[in-house]
Amino acid sequence: MKKLLLTASLTAAALAAQAGAVTVTIDCGAGPGYDLCKEGVNRWAKKTGNTAKFFESPNNSTDHLGLIQQQLAAKSPDIDVYLLDIVWPGLLSDQLVDLKGKVPASELSGHFKGIVDANTVNGKLVAVPWWTDAGLLYYRTDLLKKYGYNAPPRTWAELVTMARKIQAGERKTSKAFTGFVFQGRNGESLTCNALEWVAAFGGGTIVDDSGKITVNNPRAAQALGTAASWIRDITPAGVIAYDEEQARGVFQSGNAAFMRNWPYAWALGQSADSRVRGKIGVAALPAGPGGRAAATLGGWNLGVNGYSKNQAAAIDLIRYLTGPQEQKIRATVPGASFNPTLQALYKDPEVLKANPFFGSLLGVFTNAVARPSGPTKGKYNQVSQAFANAASSVLNRKATGQAAVTQLSTELARIKGRGW
Incomplete structure (x- = not known):
């Protein structure tokens, strides 16, 4: 038997060698x-x-x-x-x-x-x-039921209202509980989150399909300012350092009512060691004031x-x-x-x-919203980082939404130069 196994092993090795x-x-x-x-x-x-x-x-x-x-x-x-x-x-x-x-x-x-x-x-x-x-909204099905909600929020304004109510109730027994977590760390993850806010508020996609810089508008400014208002209200101050895994860690440990994340988080939330196993719902991200929901591709x-x-x-x-x-x-x-x-x-x-x-x-x-990597071509990374920097400055209260998009528009024009 040993001889046969050895022969089979050598044959397999020889065939592999012959096949390069x-x-x-x-x-x-x-x-x-x-x-x-x-x-x-x-x-x-x-x-x-x-x-x-x-x-x-x-x-x-x-x-x-x-x-x-x-x-x-x-x-x-x-x-x-x-x-x-x-x-x-x-x-x-x-x-x-x-x-x-x-x-x-x-x-x-x-x-x-x-x-x-x-x-x-x-x-x-x-x-x-x-x-x-594509970005998705995760929510605690048990907590929505506990606080009298029959469905997840349809708009960002509804999410704030629901998160405040749930957070206030849960903090009576757990001071670590928060209403909503997302990816606020300066980088590509923040680009994805902030693009969802801006697009949902009708503020465009930073640069349009023709290559025109469009981000300097009141709706984009409003979107970033609205997101900044969540911090220390329904969202912890530390969210400005969260990436996907840190946000998931808070939600999966049972310390958040809502979370924005990618689809991979659902299966992990059903794992045996998850404190919210069997208590997770998934929905489209909320819509902005104009009724449009946006999820980054x-x-x-x-x-x-x-x-x-x-x-x-x-x-x-x-x-x-x-x-x-x-x-x-x-x-x-x-x-x-x-x-x-x-x-x-x-x-x-x-x-x-x-x-x-x-x-x-x-x-x-x-039908998710694409980041402007197509029209900006090889300069996309610079565009994304500039956008993330602008969003981060608003979240950190170093700039207003309008000041940030105004400065960003100037920076993007410099990056564009004579063309993308």
């Missing part, structure tokens, strides 16, 4: 999806005879991008496959492999077209969609380092991970709930059983 087996290193991100990424990659490695190495990138999106840019600037081949935010293709396209023709059109057609378009720069397919996101994609020495294997890995089998696993395993980019999976009974809100909120995911 290589070691592929992948950026698996960080946080809840890191281990799930490793499991999927290991399934691919077992199937193909290749081996894999894993890189855990910074949890903060801005730091993650900076690291990728640093490696590409050094023409480093160390990481073959990069995990890319939906707004990065325009920034990185020159140094990533063009996947058009290397990933069959029949496979791409199954993904949401808008996400494929977002990953296409000047006709070059920079990355393949892996999971999509998020999502992550996989691209190949242009300096990789293992490009064929890296492309094969991407096709495997973004295929229906792996996307379904990521959508259904406990602790996951990553939104598929493949349209067919939104009709899959197992996916809908694991994530009941996927069906009812499909419109949120497919």
Whole structure:
């Protein structure tokens, strides 16, 4: 028996060598999806005879991008496959492999077209969609019932009213309780939150599709000022340092009535160690004064380092991970709930059983507000940081909403120069 096993092992090794087996290193991100990424990659490695190495990138999106840019600037081949935010293709396209023709059109057609378009720069397919996101409102179903509410808030004004009432009641027994948490840390997460406020208030999307700077308007100013008024009222002062995981930590520990976060937080909230397990509702984000609700389009994609020495294997890995089998696993395993980019999976009974809100909120995911990465192209990162700085200055009470958007408009004009 030992001899047979040894022979089988040697045969497998020989076949792998004949097939040109290589070691592929992948950026698996960080946080809840890191281990799930490793499991999927290991399934691919077992199937193909290749081996894999894993890189855990910074949890903060801005730091993650900076690291990728640093490696590409050094023409480093160390990481073959990069995990890319939906707004990065325009920034990185020159140094990533063009996947058009290397990933069959029949496979791409199954993904949401808008996400494929977002990953296409000047006709070059920079990355393949892996999971999509949009901002959502999480709420405590038990507390809404306790305080006489039959449904989640439809507007931001309603959220403030409800959060104040629940917070006042819960603080009688828990001084740490707060009404609402979001991502207020200066960076890309704040860009996403602030864009939702501005768009919901009718203030536009910072820069419009034609490339015109539009943020200097009264409604955008009102949106930022309104968000600042929540702090130390229904939102803790520390929210200005919160990213996604810190906000989730407060909510999942039972210390918040409402939370803005991405879809991944739902499955984690149902985990065995969650204090709010079975008490979480998910809804579209509230609307602004004009009745419009806005959710920022998020999502992550996989691209190949242009300096990789293992490009064929890296492309094969991407096709495997973004295929229906792996996307379904990521959508259904406990602790996951990553939104598929493949349209067919939104009709899959197992996916809908694991994530009941996927069906009812499909419109949120497919009609989310895009950040202006398309019109601002390679300058998007500067635009985003300038917007986040402006929003942060308002949240920190260093500027009024109007002063912030006025100064921001000037700064964006400087960044734009003669054109995006």
